[in-house]
Amino acid sequence: MKNHHAFFVIAASTLYASATWALPSSHDRVYTADQNSNTVSVIDPSTNALLGQIRLGNPRPNLLSPLYKGQINVHGMGFSPDHKTLLVVSNGSNSATFIDTATNKVKGITYLGRSPHEGFFTADGKEAWVVVRGEDYVSVIDPETFKETDRIQTDLGPGMVIFPPDGKLAFVVSSFTPRVDVIDVKSHKIVKKIDVVSPFSPFLQITPDSSEIWMTHKDVGKITRISTKSLEVVGVMDTGFITNHIAFAPVDGKTFAYVTIGGENAVKVYTTDKKAKLVKTIQTGALPHGIWASDDGSRVYVGLENGDAVDVIDTAANKVVARVPVGESPQALAFVSNAVPEGKGGENLVSRVNVDPVNISLKPVKEKGRGFAVLRNLGVVDALDVNLFKLKPKTVYNVYLNGLSAPAASFETDENGKAVGTMIAPLRQPARPGAVDTAVKNSIIVMEGNAPVDAKGAALASI
Numbered sequence: 001m002k003n004h005h006a007f008f009v010i011a012a013s014t015l016y017a018s019a020t021w022a023l024p025s026s027h028d029r030v031y032t033a034d035q036n037s038n039t040v041s042v043i044d045p046s047t048n049a050l051l052g053q054i055r056l057g058n059p060r061p062n063l064l065s066p067l068y069k070g071q072i073n074v075h076g077m078g079f080s081p082d083h084k085t086l087l088v089v090s091n092g093s094n095s096a097t098f099i100d101t102a103t104n105k106v107k108g109i110t111y112l113g114r115s116p117h118e119g120f121f122t123a124d125g126k127e128a129w130v131v132v133r134g135e136d137y138v139s140v141i142d143p144e145t146f147k148e149t150d151r152i153q154t155d156l157g158p159g160m161v162i163f164p165p166d167g168k169l170a171f172v173v174s175s176f177t178p179r180v181d182v183i184d185v186k187s188h189k190i191v192k193k194i195d196v197v198s199p200f201s202p203f204l205q206i207t208p209d210s211s212e213i214w215m216t217h218k219d220v221g222k223i224t225r226i227s228t229k230s231l232e233v234v235g236v237m238d239t240g241f242i243t244n245h246i247a248f249a250p251v252d253g254k255t256f257a258y259v260t261i262g263g264e265n266a267v268k269v270y271t272t273d274k275k276a277k278l279v280k281t282i283q284t285g286a287l288p289h290g291i292w293a294s295d296d297g298s299r300v301y302v303g304l305e306n307g308d309a310v311d312v313i314d315t316a317a318n319k320v321v322a323r324v325p326v327g328e329s330p331q332a333l334a335f336v337s338n339a340v341p342e343g344k345g346g347e348n349l350v351s352r353v354n355v356d357p358v359n360i361s362l363k364p365v366k367e368k369g370r371g372f373a374v375l376r377n378l379g380v381v382d383a384l385d386v387n388l389f390k391l392k393p394k395t396v397y398n399v400y401l402n403g404l405s406a407p408a409a410s411f412e413t414d415e416n417g418k419a420v421g422t423m424i425a426p427l428r429q430p431a432r433p434g435a436v437d438t439a440v441k442n443s444i445i446v447m448e449g450n451a452p453v454d455a456k457g458a459a460l461a462s463i
Contacts, residue, residue, distance in 0.1 A: 023047070024294045029101065029339040030301050032290065032310060033077045033088055034327025036060050036376070036383075037354045040074065040088055041310075041326035042104060042345075045299065045335070048312055048322040052349025054104050056090065056097060059328065059353055061378060061424050071095055076160075077290075077332035078120035078128070083339050085143060087128055091115045096130050098143060101339035104348040108146035112139045117175070117202070118160040118332065122185055123167030131158035133175050140188065152188045154181045159202050164210045164228055171226070173201035173215050180215065182231055192231050196224045205246040207272060208255055216243045216259070223259065225276075237276055240264050241370070241389075244289045245333075248272070249297035251315045258300045258313070260288035263370065263389075267291065267302055269318060280318045284311045286359040286374065290333030303330035306374040306385075308357050328354045328376060360444055362388075369417075373444055375427065382427040384408070388446060391417040400445040401427060 023046045030043040038057035043050055057070030072092025079086050085107070086099040096110045096119055115134030121143065122129065128141040131154075138158055140150040157176030163169070163185065172181040178199040182192040198217035201224075205214055212234065213226040221243045225235040241263030248257055256279070257270040267288060269280040285307035293300045293315075300313040302320075308329065312322040339345070355377055362371035370389040375382055386399055386409070393415050398407035408427065411419035 024296070024299060024335075025338070026344075027340050028294070028335065028337045029345070030292070030310065030324075031077060031086060031334050031336065032303050032326045032330035033074045033332045034308075034329060034354075035073050035075050035331050036328030038071055038074045038090070039327040039350075039353060040077075040086070040099070041330065041352075042349060043301075043310060043324055043326070044345075045294065045301070045312075048324050050324055050326060050352060051346055052104075052351060053327055053353060054099060054106075054348065055350050055353065056088065056106075057093070059378070060383060061381070071097060075331045076116070076118035076130075077334050078118065079334055079336050080121045080128075080143065081123060081125045083336050085121075086334070086336070086339075087119050087121065087130075087143075089116050089119050089130055091117055091133070096128065096139075096141060098128075098146060101336060102341065102343075102345060104345070110139075110141050110146045110148060112148065113137070117158075120161055120163065122170075123163050123165055129161045129170065131161050131172060133157050133159055138170075138172060138183070150188055152183060152190075154190070155179055155193075159200075160204055162204050162206055162213065164206055166210070169228070171204060171206075171213050173204050175200055175202065180213075180226065194226060194231060194233060196233065197222060197236055203245045205248065208248050208250065212272075214246050214257065216246060218243055221261075221263075235274075235276070237270070239268060240266070242287075245291045247291040247293040247300055249293035249300055249315050251297055256315070258291055258293065258315075260284075260291050260302060262287045262289060262305065267300070267313065282313060282318055282320065284320060285309055285323065286357075287372070289331055292333050292335040294335050295337045301333055301335055303333040305329050305331065306357065306359050306372065308354060308376075325352060325356065327352070328357075362444065362446060371446060378424070380426065381424055384423045384427055386411065386419075386421055386423075386444075386446070388413065388419040389417065391419070392448065393417045395448060397446050397448055399423070400447065402443060 026046040032041045037059040039053040071090035075091045076089030088097040098107045113132040113135045117133035119130035130139045136156045138152040155177035159173045159175040161172045170183040180194040198220045200219040223237045240261035244260040255272045267282045270276040285304040287306035289305040290303035302311040310324045311320045314321045358375040360373040369391045373386045399409045401408045409423040411421045413419045
């Protein structure tokens with residue numbers, strides 16, 4: 001078979017039993033922003049139990065119809081300094097939703113410009129800043145009136161904003177421009193632009209001692225470290241394929257960085273020394289994305305974008321000790337201490353609206369391409385998300401299910417050899433009768449061009 005890339009399914013699941021440990025309080029909460037189900041999942045970290053979900057919109061594929069109410073693509077998350085308000089950003093409906101943490105009730109909604117991504121409160125809690133990634137500004141919102149009060153001009157595609165505790169400066173990374181904007185919080189003016197190694201950064205976090213900002217570069221698998229004193233880059237680290245988010249946790253008197261590496265299904269643990277060292281790689285569920293540590297550093301919570309769950313890491317042992325089911329495709333995650341000062345905090349929650357997905361690893365037969373897929377049951381139909389990387393640029397690849405000769409979908413890679421797509425259809429049962437070989441009944445084959453395949457996954461025609 002000539003000039004073809006093919007991938008085959010390997011599906012596996014790992015279950016984690018509950019363990020006994022000194023738990024965070026039942027007044028604390030872990031939240032995930034669930035992009036596909038358009039929910040916020042609410043976890044009690046003292047029991048690692050899903051209490052329920054805050055339903056902000058309809059799950060996919062219902063949102064393909066005209067939507068006049070509710071939110072689409074629940075994605076970003078931040079919270080107020082007093083831990084009383086959760087800020088949730090939905091990039092499909094261009095909104096920022098303010099939720100009361102004690103009651104899980106929506107207090108207000110602000111509609112913004114094209115595709116906001118993440119938001120956070122200023123250190124004094126008087127403003128909420130939301131980056132509008134589809135445009136070129138930060139929207140400043142009054143969290144009491146939920147009105148936009150200002151727009152701070154930035155480079156194209158601001159990706160996230162964070163504030164050191166002293167409240168004087170804001171750091172804004174970009175998703176399209178290789179620079180960090182440093183903004184004076186009081187005047188809303190940019191005071192410096194810092195050049196970095198990549199134009200795409202979805203996340204940044206501040207070290208517990210406020211000495212550095214660490215930002216991820218998802219596209220090139222790196223982290224840039226910036227001094228909050230000199231406002232200069234002080235280090236660049238190679239971390240891994242699909243570097244997503246960062247959390248810091250104090251363990252035995254030392255501070256460690258926990259980094260989600262989506263392409264390796266792992267959290268990597270680094271020292272925060274002048275020259276950071278990798279001390280541990282912790283395997284997780286499928287496509288780890290959002291991450292946050294408990295205030296005492298004893299636990300780190302990891303959202304699994306393709307696993308529809310949260311993995312709980314014991315930082316003393318550096319291993320996953322629990323897994324909690326959440327909504328579909330969790331993105332941002334936050335640990336909020338004392339979010340519910342009194343009572344059980346179960347008001348305004350619904351039961352989990354989704355079921356567990358099936359994750360599929362795609363292994364290259366010949367070339368160096370990489371890929372993974374996830375199959376989710378949506379009731380009458382299914383959704384199959386396929387992610388392909390490091391293939392031929394600007395080339396069509398077909399997806400074949402269960403040995404059938406007709407492709408289920410086709411994707412064209414971009415200039416970097418990447419393709420991401422979703423197909424929605426009754427994929428599970430109707431596909432199986434056409435597979436005459438049991439070896440390929442539960443397989444996916446991704447192949448360049450329009451060459452059909454036989455029941456054993458071999459090409460029937462070359463191109």
